[in-house]
Amino acid sequence: MLGLPGAGLRVALFATCIADTLTPDTPKAVVTVLERLGCVVEFPPGQTCCGQIMTNTGYFDAAVASVRNHVRSFAGYDHIVAPSGSCVASVRDQHVMLARRTGDARLVEQASQTAARTLDFTEFLVDVLGVTDVGAYFPHRVTYHPSCHGARFLRLGDRPTRLLQAVEGLELVPLPAADQCCGFGGTFSIKIPDVSIAMATDKARHVVETGADFVVAGENSCLMNIGGVLHRDGAAVRTVHLAEVLAHTRADAA
Amino acid sequence: MSPNSAPAQRRTPAPPPGTWLGMPAFPKAAREQLQRAEQRQNLARATTHIRGKRAERAAEVADWEELRTAAAQIKTRVARHLDTYLVQAEEAMTAAGITVHWARDAAEANRIVGEIALAKGVDEVVKIKSMVTQEIDLNEHLESIGVAAWETDLAELIVQLGHDRPSHILVPAIHRNRREVREIFAEEMGRYGTPAPPTMTDDPEELAEAARAHLRAKFLRAEMAVSGANFLIAETGTVVIVESEGNGRMCLTLPETLVSVIGIEKILPTVADLEVFLTLLPRSSTGERMNPYTSLWTGVTPGDGPQDLHVVLLDNGRTDVLADPEGRAALRCIRCSACLNICPVYERVGGHAYGSPYPGPIGAILNPQLRGVASEVDQALPYASSLCGACNDVCPVRIPFTDILVHLRHKVVEHKTEHHPTAEQAAFSAIGWVMADGRNLAKAQLASRAGGAVLGDRWLGNRVIGRLPLPIAGRWLRARDVDAPPAQTFRAWWAARTPAAPPVDGSADAATEDRA
Structure with missing residues (x-):
């Protein structure tokens, strides 16, 4: 190695x-x-x-x-x-x-x-590790939701999108109002469910607007929230964690 | 507010019945507000526009982040030495000819202002938009002693004539659109003064012209004005007001008597500190490089402007906020409203759901500190946030909103569980036990897997909602499906993959030692 x-x-x-x-x-x-x-x-x-x-x-x-x-x-x-x-x-x-x-x-x-x-x-x-190309292959149209904690608390900046852009076959399309919270917020999602759902619904609508096959994030709780609305609404967009995109190779696709 | 002295007929438009604290707590209030489709459109349009302007104007300033840091440091210093600065400010104001009053709470402040009005023999006052007089509900106190308080800020006028409450710090009528404003003006102006022209459309220029004509008569006859303040300079006793419309300048120059109610946290040490704040405030607030009117006055100038100046220094819970090291940064607030405009929760529900004239993120951290956490409204406010942190980033004085929200949630939990345990507390104790040790979590995962096997479906949603006994599940599933638990946890997969993996430092064995 x-x-x-x-x-x-x-x-x-x-x-x-x-x-x-x-x-x-x-x-x-x-x-x-x-x-x-x-x-x-x-x-x-x-x-x-x-x-x-x-x-x-x-x-x-x-x-x-x-x-x-x-x-x-x-x-x-x-x-x-x-x-x-x-x-x-x-x-x-x-x-x-x-x-x-x-x-x-x-x-x-x-x-x-x-x-x-x-x-x-x-x-x-x-x-x-100093890498952005991790040898991944993901031949799909994806949009990226920068989760609040990654974007604003960790200041991940363009790291996630640089990693995605280096994935072979992947087409990254911008997400409208990307920086807005998806409405999950931990117990917020059940303590103030109506507002949480209103936020998740707007996020899901923006995801659908992109025409992407997948919405990617570095946070599964956000994906659970966004995916929950997408699935309920019968949208074809699927959710996938960034790590799973990066793990996917040509061998997996074969 | 003695009912005996209340006149039979009101002088000013009555606000909606009830009190801020008598409103439903946030979860229920928010649900009601979300039903108002037109209001949601008004709010989304307005907040999107204004936060875009703020971002543009902030980006123009090369040292914006350093200015924010400087502002936070100046305000922190003020809080640390507030006792000294307040006395210094009082001495400077007194020397400049201002009569200084001290008010412990809303009732004292209202009484002081009311007594000045009665002593002056006035039966009406004109007002500059002021958050602090909303906080103490001064208008209703004055109404109760027969003094009419007229709001002269355009949006405050819309709120007052609309028998409404403010829903935003900067744009109190943000929840209204111009069609609604036209209706309010046409209906109400004539009852309280110069009527709106019968031909008035909902064109903003025509609406503004109607407001000008309506207010002009009030400005010209007013003998007393009431204001708040944006800043109070300790060194010189200078009071500073920042505004957009010029109504403030009218109030500050025409009447003979001017009373300014000022929260004790509004102090800045020196005039030079304004350099920082007058750069940050308009850009953060209205998204303008500079606000149109900035008024500074240092006591009485003979023959020029008000000859009888009063300042009421108000505590009303501020020293309680100051006493809390984790929460006191909320006192840095300069009421710019950038946190409201950026907040995804505020954008959807508006200001009325927060049960206070201070809505949005600043309301969520300020009200439960100013008022304490005894009421249901104040207990709910720290939870009225998804902790997304957008407010942290736009705040010109770097208030750590999310840290304070979490701190206040803890205070609420302590208050609620002080005398008897709650169901939520029991649930979190159980989660705490599960998460205290990897083996506990593994056991809980086994149990949940059994549950998943029973439920069966890959996606859970409408079809199984009746089978889930927990109310919290219903709150999630109202509009969201959920993936059923997978067949194998990561932990189990890992154990199967590396059967002989030796325990690493501090793993389960060490845990046992610590417990022994």
Whole structure:
């Protein structure tokens, strides 16, 4: 594997609880791409959830248990990679705040270290491995929804679209009002369902307007929300996580 | 607001019945607002237009991000030394001939303004658009003591004549279109002064001309004006008002008496600090490079403008906000409304659902701090956001909206569970237990897989809604299908793929140690 951009790099996969449970194809795709690029991928089995559903609903004490588990599970890794902007943002932006509330200085230190080593999948590919062409083949018309946490909290910028543009056969079409939230928002989607649905409906309409075959995002919860409306409305557009697009090769298509 | 002193007949148009806090809480209010198709169109059109202009004007300023940082730092310094700055401002204003009053709360502020009006023997005042007087509901207090308060800002006039409430900080009638404005003017102007011309169409120029004629009579006879303030300079005691229409300049120059109600957070240390704020505010607010009218006054100038100047410094919960280190950044707000215009939630529901004259993201973080989280309205507000973070990025004073929203959600949870546990708390404790250990999650996944097998269908939607017992499932499935759980979790796939994978540092074994 010498000569590959990821040769010799040991990477801890943070699958995220949602993807682990509901969309396992996404973390599998991350494994596929990272191994194709020469990385040694490990899945620390103690991992669960970043805790954002608890944090963002105001249940800080319940979330602290997740933080403790998270820093324990990912101790000792230099590269922690997750296919979710919001989970990465939670680890980076909220874990230290939660740890501070406990008054446990060791936990604060551990949370700071984990936060500093946690990257979104696209950041790891572009910034650490220095690649945009990962050898993928996806002969479809796609549009990209830049999820709020990726775009505004992680500042992923053009990393995701650079990766998509390097995919062989892929036609990327712009999404109108792309920067607007899809309306998922975690428990927002069930606490204020009417507004959430109004936002998701507008997002789905814009997706359909593009004429794309697939709407791509780096966040499965957004895709679940947008896809839920698309499917209910009988739209032909399908949802797919960015990692799964990047994992797809000519061999898969054959 | 003693009912005994209330005149038999109102002088000004009555607002809608009820109070802000008596309104339904956000989830229900939002649902009602979403039904108003015409309002949704008005809001979408207006917010899309104004946020586009803001983005253009911000992009023109090379050091925009540095200016935002400077503004945040200046406001943070003001908050840190507010006690000193307030005393400095009081001394400077007093030396310049302004009578300074201190008001702990809305009732005190209203009483002070009312007493000035009665002492002056006036039975009407003209008003400059002011958020703080909306906050304390000054107009209704003045009405109750027989003093008519006339709004002179065009949009406030539309709201007042329309027996309505403001729905936006900058554009209080944003929920109305010009056809509705024409109807309101034609119907109501004649009852309270100069009527609208009978030939008036819904052409904006004709509407503005009708408003000019209606207001002119009020400006010319007014003996007292009431304003808020955008800034109060501690060093010099200078009061600053930024406006677009010139109605403010009329109020600030024609009447003999001028009373300005000013929240204690409006302080800036020096006149030089205006450089930062007068660049940020109009571009963030109206999307203009410079607003048409900026008025600054430092006390009384004999023979020129109002000769009797008053300033009412208002707390009304602001020191409570200041006392909270996580929430106090909300006091930096300069009421530009960029957060409203960018907010996807505000764009769809408008301002009335927030139960306060401060709607949108700033309302969601300010009201529960100014008023506390005892009411249902204020408990719901921190949740009136998808935490998309668009407000963080446009705020000219860098208020960390999403951090404060999450902080306030925690405060709400603490308040609600203080005396007895709630069902939601039990659910989150259960999630907390599941997520505290990878083995717990694996067990929960096994259980959910069994559920998925029973449900069967690949896509769940209308067909199975009756079979799902949870109300939260219904809220999701009202308009959205959901994929049934897959046959195998990633965790199980990984274990099958690498059967001999040794536990890494800090994995399940270490977890056991920590627990022991």
